[in-house]
Amino acid sequence: xxxxxxxxxxxxxxxxxxxxxxxxxxxxxxxxxxxxxxxxxxxxxxxxxxxxxxxxxxxxxxxxxxxxxxxxxxxxxxxxxxxxxxxxxxxxxxxxxxxxxxxxxxxxxxxxxxxxxx
Amino acid sequence: xxxxxxxxxxxxxxxxxxxxxxxxxxxxxxxxxxxxxxxxxxxxxxxxxxxxxxxxxxxxxxxxxxxxxxxxxxxxxxxxxxxxxxxxxxxxxxxxxxxxxxxxxxxxxxxxxxxxxxxxxxxxxxxxx
Numbered sequence: 001x002x003x004x005x006x007x008x009x010x011x012x013x014x015x016x017x018x019x020x021x022x023x024x025x026x027x028x029x030x031x032x033x034x035x036x037x038x039x040x041x042x043x044x045x046x047x048x049x050x051x052x053x054x055x056x057x058x059x060x061x062x063x064x065x066x067x068x069x070x071x072x073x074x075x076x077x078x079x080x081x082x083x084x085x086x087x088x089x090x091x092x093x094x095x096x097x098x099x100x101x102x103x104x105x106x107x108x109x110x111x112x113x114x115x116x117x118x
Numbered sequence: 119x120x121x122x123x124x125x126x127x128x129x130x131x132x133x134x135x136x137x138x139x140x141x142x143x144x145x146x147x148x149x150x151x152x153x154x155x156x157x158x159x160x161x162x163x164x165x166x167x168x169x170x171x172x173x174x175x176x177x178x179x180x181x182x183x184x185x186x187x188x189x190x191x192x193x194x195x196x197x198x199x200x201x202x203x204x205x206x207x208x209x210x211x212x213x214x215x216x217x218x219x220x221x222x223x224x225x226x227x228x229x230x231x232x233x234x235x236x237x238x239x240x241x242x243x244x245x246x247x
Contacts, residue, residue, distance in 0.1 A: 015204075015208060018201070018204045018205075019204075019205060019208060021201065022201035022202070022204065022205055025197055025198075025201060026229075026230070026233050029194065029233050029234075029236070029237045030233055030236065032177065032237075032240070033236045033237050033239075033240035035174060035177050035178070035240065036239070036240045036243065039174040042174050042177075043173075043174055046172065046173075046174075049169065049170070050170055055169060058164060058169055061160075062160050062164060062165070065156055065157065065160060066157070069149075069152070069153045069156070069157060072149040072150075072153070073150075073153070075146075076146050076149070076150065078125075079125055079126055079129070079146065080125070080126060082125075085125075105165075106164075106165055109165050110164070110165070110168075113168050118168055118170065
């Protein structure tokens with residue numbers, strides 16, 4: 001199930017997306033919490049988030065969260081049913097498919113706004 | 119020690135302590151709840167509206183509603199516990215020497231506890247007027 005096959009890639013991607021989401025989340029909490037120090041300090045940081053690379057990277061955050069969420073469901077299904085382990089490979093391709101479709105949808109909604117600068 | 123199990127039965131046998139088994143169960147339950155909370159949050163604040171709509175006034179406005187305050191705090195607390203426990207699994211797997219592991223873990227937990235306190239104080243000390 002594991003070495004060098006889909007299961008191993010699913011595991012690596014789960015860890016990688018999890019750690020990336022955690023890193024983003026910690027920065028996100030700090031920067032949102034800045035509003036307790038007033039509008040000036042809050043906007044000083046948030047003005048920087050209009051930078052195009054940051055806005056494009058947010059699409060990756062959304063993609064990573066969907067992969068992590070769906071693969072998490074796959075893990076739960078494997079943990080609590082025997083069938084889940086038997087079909088873990090097929091489930092993983094389903095996870096990838098959902099993540100790709102969601103990412104395209106998010107990009108479709110967000111890219112025009114980034115291009116228009118709103 | 120980190121549990122590497124594929125089924126609940128394996129997890130029970132592998133867990134050396136009750137705490138470790140409880141964390142294993144916690145990851146699954148909080149994960150299920152977080153799917154709705156986090157994807158809902160991303161949809162409402164990023165897909166539906168623009169990221170640059172998160173202005174100072176918008177945050178103040180949203181947080182004057184106690185229901186959003188509760189939603190955001192639940193999001194904060196569950197993501198914090200789920201994420202930090204996940205990172206702990208990674209630290210245990212990749213930081214091999216014992217003294218290093220203790221320090222990496224402890225400094226990491228300290229930083230996270232400070233950010234959690236900042237977020238919680240931010241949410242609840244806040245007064246719209």
